[in-house]
Amino acid sequence: MDITRIEDAKVVLNDITSKTPIVHATKIHDNLWIKAENLQGTGAFKLRGAYYKLSKLSEEEKAKGVIAASAGNHAQGVAYACMKMGIKGTIVMPKTAPLSKIEATRSYGVDVELQGDTFNDAYAYAKNLQEITGAVFIEPFNDEDVMAGQGTIGLEILERMPDADTVIVPIGGGGLISGIACAIKSLKPDCRVIGVQAENAPSMKKSLEENKMITLDSVSTIADGIAVKTPGDLTYAMCQKYVDEVVTVSEEEIAAAILVLLEKMKMVAEGAGATSVAAAMFGKVDMEGHKVVSVLSGGNIDVNLLSKIIDLGLIKTGRKAILNLNVIDKPGNLSRVIDLIASCNVNIISIEHNRSQPGILANQCRVGMVIETNSHEHIQEVLNLLEENGYQPHLVEKI
Structure with a gap:
């Protein structure tokens, strides 16, 4: 694939896809801009590559139908x-795919089959x-026309x-970054192109580091759109040629980016989409x-996952904390x-008073509470005050 195919895709997609805005994200970082593909017609960039690929099918191939x-x-x-x-069209999706994406896909009139627990399971089926059936298979990322559309x-x-x-x-399978990197490096070779993956799904990063395609044993991430065990051979080669670096972000960092995008930028991002912003936010x-x-x-x-993701983001940014401590019964x-914590201007969201938990002394009880704070420094202020008054609070890092 080269720049000429990407330029052809631009012509084909001119009246189909939105030229999504680039927003200066000064509320996150003065040097950061966001290319808002979440505002694309189907809510994501994938429309570009899929439409361009189908546009290149012959009439005979179109008559056979497609599978993805x-x-x-x-x-x-x-x-x-x-x-x-x-x-x-027939679309095979993993059973674990978000319901919103399943229903949105069905709304366009295709047949949807749910198979397996991961993308790789659905892909094999x-x-x-x-x-x-003899239908035409539409690759999600490992296809030059798909990459060109994303480019x-x-x-x-x-x-x-x-x-x-x-x-x-x-980066999931690598189709998006392959197309973008090819376009950018062809027109502006000195522009850095940096990929980002979830720490729990770093298939492309590991492949590039080991100079061979790697298949992960498992992937588990809130960034379901990039939960791919094995990159494509075509995308792997493109990343080797054009991508300067691949970094990773944690689940908590992804959640924090989703939260910040909601609060500060008024943008809704899924986990995969937020990884690029997380990389910018957390010094990657x-x-x-x-x-x-x-x-x-x-x-x-x-939306069923959104509240949990927001909680993860609040904890990562010091806006919420979970404390455990023992008190004399x-x-x-x-x-x-409670009075000590309230003196720090902290709101207690919930509290649990347990007198029979294993490991607690007979004259003690375990108190667990979720508190609402302003920052990590604010949380430390609470911890210090409790310790000064004879308690030994334990901060729960994750939920």
Whole structure:
């Protein structure tokens, strides 16, 4: 794949996809801009590659119908393209895919089958189904036309921000970063292209480090859109050629980025989409003196997971804390602890008073509480005050 194919994709997609905005994210960092692909027609960048791929099928291939495997966003992109072109489509999704993505895919009129617990499970089933039916398989990332469609994002970034010198891109299978990196390096070779993966799904990072394609034993991340065990051979080669570096972010950092995007930027991001912003927020990429664009690749987040993700983000940013401590089991002692905490101007969200937990002395009880704070420094103030008054509080780091 080269820049000419990406430029052709731009022409094909001109009246189909939105030229999503690039927003200066000064509330996060003065040197950060966000390419808001969460505002794309199907809520994610995948529409670009899927539509361009289907547009290149022959009439005979279109008559056979298409099959795709996806955790959600590729599914919607293929489904939308099928609807617009009148092509019969079957989409195989893992059973663990967010309900919102499953229902959105069905809304475009394709058949949806739920198989397996991971993308790789769904992919294997879909490939077998394709052999049985003779339909055309639409790869989610390991396809030059798909990569070219995604690469139109790179063209748009340089058109609107020709002085951008760093672009951060989420990586799952590698289709998005392959297309963007090819476009950017072809037009501006000195612009850094940095990939970001979840710590719990670093298949491309490990593959590049070991100079061979690696298959992870398992992947588990709130960034379901990039939970891929094995990168594609084509995308791996493209990343070797064009990508400067791949970094990783933790689950808590992803959650914190989702929270900050909601609160400060009024943007809804799914886990995969927020990884590029998390990398900028938590020092994974050198920001000083640079003009950095983070590609927010999608906003199709399952609202059923949103509250948990927000809690993770609040804990990561010091806005919420979970404390455990033992107190003498006598009248008035619990009230004393509450008064101490209240004196720090802290709101207690919930409290649990347990007198029979194993390991607690006979004259003690265990108190667990969730508190609402302003910062990590505020939490430390509470801990210090409790320790000064004879308690030994334990801060629970994760939920």
